[in-house]
Amino acid sequence: MRFPSVSSTYLILAVCLLSWSSLVLSASARLKVGKPTIVLVPGAWHSPIHYKLLTKQLESYGYPVVSERNPSCNSANPTAESAAKDAAFIRSNVIMPQINAGKEVILAMHSYGGLPGAAAGKGLSKKEMTAAGRPGGIIGLIFICALVVKEGDSLLSILPGQVFDKWVVPYANGQLFVDNPKQVFYDDVPSPRDQLAVAALRNQSRASLSTPSGPPAWSDAVYDDRRAYFRTLNDRSLPAVAQQAFLDNSAVRWSINNFPSSHSPFLSHPAELALWMAQEAGRFTGKRHRNRLVS
Numbered sequence: 589m590r591f592p593s594v595s596s597t598y599l600i601l602a603v604c605l606l607s608w609s610s611l612v613l614s615a616s617a618r619l620k621v622g623k624p625t626i627v628l629v630p631g632a633w634h635s636p637i638h639y640k641l642l643t644k645q646l647e648s649y650g651y652p653v654v655s656e657r658n659p660s661c662n663s664a665n666p667t668a669e670s671a672a673k674d675a676a677f678i679r680s681n682v683i684m685p686q687i688n689a690g691k692e693v694i695l696a697m698h699s700y701g702g703l704p705g706a707a708a709g710k711g712l713s714k715k716e717m718t719a720a721g722r723p724g725g726i727i728g729l730i731f732i733c734a735l736v737v738k739e740g741d742s743l744l745s746i747l748p749g750q751v752f753d754k755w756v757v758p759y760a761n762g763q764l765f766v767d768n769p770k771q772v773f774y775d776d777v778p779s780p781r782d783q784l785a786v787a788a789l790r791n792q793s794r795a796s797l798s799t800p801s802g803p804p805a806w807s808d809a810v811y812d813d814r815r816a817y818f819r820t821l822n823d824r825s826l827p828a829v830a831q832q833a834f835l836d837n838s839a840v841r842w843s844i845n846n847f848p849s850s851h852s853p854f855l856s857h858p859a860e861l862a863l864w865m866a867q868e869a870g871r872f873t874g875k876r877h878r879n880r881l882v883s
């Protein structure tokens with residue numbers, strides 16, 4: 589009788605190990621399908637690093653978070669950017685990889701991010717994906733003091749007189765920066781967190797704030813009872829009255845949290861914001877959020 593050679597023994601061992609590890613992997617993958625992924629779209633001048641505290645808190649509740657800087661922020665070619673380009677990037681590079689992996693997505697947007705974010709999500713709701721015989725899809729929209737605009741509008745077109753606020757500093761090459769960002773964005777953010785946030789701001793392309801939005805997802809009936817708005821009452825860049833006007837003009841239903849913070853609750857009140865987001869996410873998934881605020 590011939591014994592198997594050393595190499596074939598190793599081969600059998602390797603095959604056993606492989607199938608065992610893939611069993612373990614698929615078991616852990618099954619355990620993790622639970623919570624939807626939160627896609628977090630930054631505002632103008634902002635990057636994912638600004639939302640790190642919020643992201644950590646959401647991850648501690650079990651929500652994976654993905655976020656990318658919009659192409660219009662820190663662009664090498666600001667005049668070539670647009671709101672539509674941002675939307676196309678968010679759709680193909682941030683949302684679709686999640687949906688293609690069969691994941692449910694909650695689309696969370698801050699400030700300007702509400703414009704390209706809502707356009708990026710058009711047609712990708714779970715209901716629409718299911719109807720097309722595909723898994724995954726967007727199950728809810730969360731606006732964090734974010735723009736709610738109609739097709740054809742831009743940030744500039746909705747401003748009074750269609751001129752930027754005085755704190756917006758234009759450069760000849762098509763970039764915009766911010767005068768006194770501590771006061772405009774981070775009024776209630778403790779030191780040194782506020783200084784780090786100021787240092788992380790980057791130029792925003794003017795074109796991205798003045799070119800028209802595509803058709804947004806927020807107005808679609810598939811999001812009835814799946815729209816949430818965090819309205820910041822002490823906001824010095826996008827005043828609470830402007831946010832209220834968005835909601836009034838939208839002519840759709842919202843779950844609204846009126847909260848006493850600046851334009852940057854993800855830095856001044858990350859725990860409170862994360863808890864509210866988890867509660868809204870619980871409403872979208874039908875699984876009530878049980879954690880309480882710890883801070």
Ligand SMILES: *[C@@H]1O[C@H](CO)[C@@H](O)[C@H](O)[C@H]1NC(C)=O
Pocket residue numbers: 759761763765789790791
């Ligand atoms: C913004 O762009 C202007 C003009 O190109 C440049 O001088 C400035 O340093 C930039 N600011 C930041 C924060 O990158």
